[in-house]
Amino acid sequence: MAEDVLADVQVGAGFGSGNGFSTLIDAATLAAHAGDADWRIFDCRHQLADTSYGERAYAEGHLPGAHFLHLDRDLSSAKTGRNGRHPLPDPAVLAERLATAGVGESTQVIAYDDAGGMMAGRLWWLLRWLGHRRVAVLDGGVAAWLRAGLPLTSELPGASARALLPLPSAQDLQAAVVDAPTIVAALGSDQHCLIDARGADRFRGENETIDPVGGHIPGARNRFFGGNLTPEGTFRPADELRREWLDVLDGVPPTQVVCYCGSGVSACHNLLALEIAGLAGARLYPGSWSEWCTRGDDGLPRRPIAR
Template sequence: MSYTTLIDAATLKAHLDDPDWRIIDVRHQLANTAYGEQAYGAGHIPGAAFLHCDRDLSGPMTGKNGRHPLPDPEKLAARLGEIGVGPQTQVVVYDDAQGMVAGRLWWLLRWLGHDRVALLDGGLQAWVAADHALSSELPPLRPATFVVTMRDALVDAGYVQTFLATSRLYLIDARGPDRFRGENETIDPVAGHIPGAVNRFFQLNLQADGRFKPAADLRAEWLALLAGQSPELVVHHCGSGISACHNILAMEIAGLSGSRLYPGSWSEWCADPARPVAQGN
């Protein structure tokens, strides 16, 4: 059996010694980019490798391509191979940020054609709450060959601008409501959102305990938000292409496949003063 959306802590624990499984820790903080490695070194799920959000899950910034540009696919594939991810590997990703960063790696793997990837539901907090042990030991890694099969899973700024005022695009912004409205913007230089976008804060996908809502509940909420729009017309974005992946995962859990990501997101969009900006709801 393969896991392609979520996995719980008990199931993961039962497979800790499975040689065909690879656990990846992607803890990260925007305000302290050294946090993830430090936290990993202090204690992680046994057997987990670490990938860095900026170095591994993102590419170089140019000042016009957003705060977390996509990594080069072949470089990411090589890095995944280094830590033991091959074609048949079941990957489990986790963080301690409600799945926000882990969702990015979940999406990246699927973008590269690897479906056997699941997010630890509830993150590291769920693992610790179940009284499962942490380890500070570096795991032995058996390199593998990661085979890339690229998927049509994203759009660029040009696509968004071309179809902005048409029925061929349904934009969903995963940022918090205040930032969407253009209030309390402390990260990007321009406040507001892409005109025509609707807001679905990624945390709305979660229950109070940090786990995802049941699939039926997510489906009902997302169908209400889509208001008859096809999932294939949906383009997700956020501040820099990170938390938007959480919404893509939620739609997948809900059985609403086919939406795509605008990776540059607001941080790329607002870097060009010629692009339109909206504020308020």
């Protein structure tokens, strides 16, 4: 039944299409374009338990021409204690940061990490949130680059600022996300299909070592983002992803899907997998579990929790 509902969607749309790369790119193709004037590469490596790791790894060796973006400073905004661990950055601030690295309207952006695309997927989603579709994740990240026999460098890229990306309207920016009050209001209905990207144990409320409360949003389904990957850390083929995601959705159209995780980072990995599978249209709950499990700014009791 799900296949009937979604049969007209093109699987893997955007992988190296005439409009550029909009989901994934392999190491050999990236190497062939690495020196192109209108391509920009971003190193997004990060570890939650060691927030200086990415900068150290970048200094030791990164893809030639790559700029570094920090998850906390560049790809997130300030935390208040109630807006989750990685609140979305201010769109204008993010656009300015990207412009200083040379990202303009026609720029092909490539993001990479060493975590199966978990961190790079955040930049992929953020650029699409800003309306920029020419962005892809290096499939397999640093490991795939090295397996292809390609070099790393410690040389820093030169500055080449561009005009700011034109920002979408506030309405369009809001349309790509779902906030906590909207989810609360829809609990118990079929308005949203919530997909939690965390591991199964944390989804069940077990072994929670990051957030103060364990559990998940009532009614949510669990799809660990790691299930999108092969043992080598590359994304699984589009047709495999499509079959598995159709089972997860069980007839629900992608436009009703809301992805979340611990802090709005690995949820972007699931959004990328859905795009690769030709199941576009899902939205992000940016605050995710780290926001949900705190008390809201409205002073209401803690939001409901399932285990």
